[in-house]
């Protein structure tokens with residue numbers, strides 16, 4: 668990639684908050700380690716359970732990020748090739764996995780190019796008709812290569828839509844209901860691209876909000892399309908933000924679903 672292209676991609680990801688969001692994940696993990704560890708351990712354990720029935724050729728991890736929730740050593744030991752896919756790979760992670768010869772990184776937009784489409788085409792002040800916008804974005808999807816034996820969609824499904832929806836929100840072009848419809852298209856495009864009997868899908872699907880006295884004050888969906896049924900599944904809670912920095916005076920916990928598809 669030329670220097671110009673690299674710079675333009677960096678500016679796009681910065682403007683759309685992809686880079687700050689990824690930095691935010693590691694900072695929050697350090698603050699909230701106690702509440703996060705159970706979720707991270709559950710994710711790793713479920714992946715290894717799902718992995719048992721898969722051919723040990725190529726494994727593709729979607730949304731690998733900081734690998735907090737990924738049993739990378741075991742995947743590297745068990746599979747011929749481990750491919751880590753994310754819109755950005757932290758330098759520290761590339762360095763940390765250097766000793767694992769069968770691990771490779773790919774920098775891809777896992778919405779299939781919707782990030783750039785929105786960045787280049789959607790401008791504040793213009794009028795957009797929801798139906799034609801929805802028709803347009805339905806054509807974006809990420810193609811998972813046929814030769815992948817195991818796909819792990821790793822706590823990324825809600826992120827695929829939330830970051831785009833938050834970016835669109837800053838331009839006040841769509842109502843909240845319209846943003847939810849847009850999110851549903853993005854979420855569904857991801858889940859239908861996941862190959863049957865070859866996938867482990869882990870995602871936060873709902874948030875619970877608690878006040879300082881731990882009284883439940885609200886529940887919001889994080890995924891706007893139906894989650895696929897699989898061969899086996901589990902649910903657990905992720906104590907995402909107990910220190911009330913994500914929302915003022917509110918604790919935010921996620922309900923997480925893990926499915927062997």
Ligand SMILES: C[S@@+](CC[C@H](N)C(=O)[O-])C[C@H]1O[C@@H](n2cnc3c(N)ncnc32)[C@H](O)[C@@H]1O
Pocket residue numbers: 685689692730731732733734735736737752753754755775776777778782821822823826827830
């Ligand atoms: C909540 S994190 C998942 C946790 C991650 N496994 C970790 O340990 O950091 C979501 C990850 O998805 C990535 N991401 C979000 N939207 C993306 C997109 N459209 N394409 C590729 N990666 C994306 C982010 O960069 C981030 O690393």
